[in-house]
Amino acid sequence: MVRVLEVKTRKQKRQFVNFPSELYKDNAYYVHPLIGDEMDLFNPKKNVSYDECEIVYYLAYQGKKVVGRVCAVIQKVYNAKTNSKRVRFGRLDFIDDYEVCKALLDKVEEWARLMGMDTVHGPLGFNDLEREGLLIEGFDKIATFEENYNYPYYKDYIERCGYEKEIDYLSFRINLPKEPNERLMRLNDLVMKRYNLHLATAKTKKEYLDKYKDQIFDVLDEAYGDLYGVIPYNEKLRKQIIDQFKLVINKDFIVTILDENERVVAFGFALPELCYAVKKSKGKLFPFGLFRILHATKHGDTADFGLVGVRKAYQGKGLPAIILNYIITTANRLGIKHIETNHSLETNAKILQTWKNFDDVTNHKRYRCFIKNLGDAPKPVTPTKPENVVESKAKSKTSKTTKKAHK
Numbered sequence: 001m002v003r004v005l006e007v008k009t010r011k012q013k014r015q016f017v018n019f020p021s022e023l024y025k026d027n028a029y030y031v032h033p034l035i036g037d038e039m040d041l042f043n044p045k046k047n048v049s050y051d052e053c054e055i056v057y058y059l060a061y062q063g064k065k066v067v068g069r070v071c072a073v074i075q076k077v078y079n080a081k082t083n084s085k086r087v088r089f090g091r092l093d094f095i096d097d098y099e100v101c102k103a104l105l106d107k108v109e110e111w112a113r114l115m116g117m118d119t120v121h122g123p124l125g126f127n128d129l130e131r132e133g134l135l136i137e138g139f140d141k142i143a144t145f146e147e148n149y150n151y152p153y154y155k156d157y158i159e160r161c162g163y164e165k166e167i168d169y170l171s172f173r174i175n176l177p178k179e180p181n182e183r184l185m186r187l188n189d190l191v192m193k194r195y196n197l198h199l200a201t202a203k204t205k206k207e208y209l210d211k212y213k214d215q216i217f218d219v220l221d222e223a224y225g226d227l228y229g230v231i232p233y234n235e236k237l238r239k240q241i242i243d244q245f246k247l248v249i250n251k252d253f254i255v256t257i258l259d260e261n262e263r264v265v266a267f268g269f270a271l272p273e274l275c276y277a278v279k280k281s282k283g284k285l286f287p288f289g290l291f292r293i294l295h296a297t298k299h300g301d302t303a304d305f306g307l308v309g310v311r312k313a314y315q316g317k318g319l320p321a322i323i324l325n326y327i328i329t330t331a332n333r334l335g336i337k338h339i340e341t342n343h344s345l346e347t348n349a350k351i352l353q354t355w356k357n358f359d360d361v362t363n364h365k366r367y368r369c370f371i372k373n374l375g376d377a378p379k380p381v382t383p384t385k386p387e388n389v390v391e392s393k394a395k396s397k398t399s400k401t402t403k404k405a406h407k
Contacts, residue, residue, distance in 0.1 A: 002067070002103040007057035013042050015066050016057055020093050021282055022066075029142045030149040031275045032283035033131070037244060041071075048236040049126035052077045054115065057091075058107050060100050068094030070104040072111050073126060077231045087112040089122035090130070093150070094157075101157035109374060121166055121371040123148065128230045129241055133169045133343065133367025134158065141364055144304045144340050145248075145274040147171070148367065155368070163370035167228050169343035171365035174305075174358045176331055176339060184325040184357065191318045197265065199326070200256035205249060212256050213242055215264035216309070223309040228345060229369070248274060248297055252330050255323045266310040268323035270331075270339065273302040302338040303331060308351065320354045343367060 007016050017038040024030035042057070044050040053073050060068035073088040089108050094100040105120075112120050124132045131148045136155050143149040192198065202208035217238050224230045233241070253270040277296040281289030305327075310319045331339070344351045355361050 001062065002099050003061045004058050004103050004107045005061065007042075007059055012059055013039065013057075016059055016069050016091075019059075019066050019069050023093055023095065024149070027149075027151075029140065031143045031145060031147075031279045034278065034285065035283040036285060038283075046240075047126075048234075048240050049073075051236065052231075052234075053126055055126075056111055058104060060094065060104050062100075067097065068092075068100040068104050070108055072108045073124075074115060074117065075124075075126065075231060078229070081231065084119065085117045086119045086121055087115070087117045088124040089120060090125050090132070092123055092134075092154070092158075094154075096151070096153050098157045098160060101154075102161050105158070105161045105163075109372070112374060118374050119371065120163075120374065121369060124229055124369060127233070127237065128224065128227075132229065133369055136168075136366050136368050138171070138365030141173075142275055142279075144342060145271070145278055146304060146306075146342055147365075158370055161372070163372045166369045166371035168346045168369075169367040170346055170352070170363050171343060171367070172341040172355050173362050173364050174339040174341065174355065175360040176328055176337055177359070178332070184321050184328070187318050188322045188325045191322055195314070195317065196260045197257050197319075197322075200258050200264070202251070205246070205251040208251055208254060208256075209242060209246065209249075212264055212267075213238070216256065216267045219264055219267055219309040219311055220307065222311055223315075224307075227348065245271075248272065248293060250297055252334065253303060253327060255326045257319060257322060265314045266308075266319040266323065268308040268320070268327065269306045270303040270327055271306055272297040273300045273304055273340070276300075301336055302340065303327075303336050305339050305341045308354065315350070320350075321357060324354065324357060 005012070007013055017035055020030070021032050024032075040046040049055070053075050055074075056072050058070050058072070059066055060070075069091060070089055070093075071091040073090065075086075075088055078084075079086055087108060089105065092101075092104065094104060109120055112118075122132075123134050124130075131146065133148060134154055135143075135148055135150050139152055200208070200212055202211060217233050221232050225232065248271055249269070250272055253272075255268045256264055257266040259265050274293055274296050277292035278289070281292055283289075285293075308320050308323055327339075331337075341355060344355070346352075
C-alpha cells in the first residue's frame with residue numbers, strides 16, 4: 001500500500017530533501033544538490049518563486065518508510081505568457097516500483113484538477129536555471145552540478161502513467177583543442193572590428209557582477225524568452241540566483257561583450273566542475289564541503305558551460321564564436337581539457353550549431369520533458385481517502401522483472 005502525504009512538518013521537509021541521497025547512496029553518477037539550498041525551497045522568505053508560483057510537495061510512504069517524492073508547481077508567469085493551464089512536476093524520485101510512481105503522479109494530477117489546470121508536464125523547476133528534464137540517455141556519465149540524474153526505470157513508469165514526450169534536451173562533452181582555433185581567432189577579430197565591440201573588464205568578481213549582472217539578465221531574458229519553459233527573471237529572482245552562484249563563479253570564465261556605449265550585447269560563462277566535490281560531501285557545505293568546493297573552483301581539468309546569450313539585434317553575427325574563443329583560450333591557460341555543455345534544447349538550432357565549431361564533440365546525454373493532458377474541463381476531485389492520502393494495494397508486476405541498471 002502506498003500513501004502520499006503533503007509535506008508539512010520540518011521532519012517531512014528533511015525527508016523530502018534527503019530521500020535522493022538514500023536512493024542513490026551506492027550510485028557513482030548521482031550528484032546531490034546543496035542541502036541548504038534545497039531546504040530553503042520551503043521558505044517563502046528565501047525562495048522568491050513563491051511570489052509567482054503555487055507550490056506543493058508530496059512524500060510517498062510504504063508503511064513508515066519514505067519511498068518517493070514529488071513537487072508540483074503552477075508557474076503563473078509562464079502560464080500567462082503561454083496562455084496555458086499547466087502544472088509542472090519536479091524533484092520526482094521513487095524506488096523501483098511502478099505503484100509508487102503512479103501514486104505520486106496521480107496526486108499531482110489530482111491537485112492540478114483541483115486548481116483548475118488541464119495539463120501536467122515536467123520534470124521542470126520554478127525557472128529555467130533549475131534542474132530540468134528526465135535523463136533518458138547517458139546513465140553511465142556523472143551528472144554535472146547543475147543536472148538531474150535518475151535511474152532508467154523512471155522513464156518506463158512515467159510513460160505507463162500516460163505521459164508522452166514533449167521536448168528533449170541534449171548535453172555535449174567537448175574535448176578542447178590544445179591549440180587555439182585559427183578560424184575562430186580570425187572570426188573574433190573580424191566581428192569585433194566590424195561592429196565596434198569590446199570585452200568588459202573588471203578587477204574583481206564583485207566589481208564585475210555589480211557593473212554587468214543586471215544587463216546580463218536583460219540579455220538572458222531577450223535571448224531565451226521565446227524558448228520552452230523560460231520565464232522572465234524579476235529583480236528578486238535575479239538576486240537569489242546571484243547569491244546561489246557567486247561563490248563558485250570564476251571571473252576568468254565570464255565573457256561579456258559590450259558595444260561602443262558600454263551596453264551588454266552578449267555574454268557567456270562557464271563554471272568549474274563541482275560534481276565530484278559536492279558528491280564527496282553529499283551536498284553538505286560543512287564541515288568540509290565548502291573547502292572542497294572552493295578547491296574545485298581552482299583545480300580540475302573540466303568546466304561546465306553555462307549559458308551563451310546574444311541580443312536579437314546581434315544574433316547571426318558570430319558573437320558566440322567570440323565567446324567560445326575566449327573561453328577556449330582561458331581554459332587552455334588554466335589547464336582545462338574538457339567542457340560539459342549542460343542542456344541545449346533539441347529545437348535550439350543556433351546553440352546546436354555553435355557546438356559544431358569543435359572537432360571533438362560528443363552528444364553523450366539526453367533529457368526529456370513529458371506531458372499529459374488532463375482534459376479540457378478539469379473538475380474538482382472528491383478524495384475517497386483522507387485528505388492528502390493516495391492508496392494503492394496493487395503490486396507492480398514489473399518491479400521484479402525491471403532490474404535497476406545501477407546494480
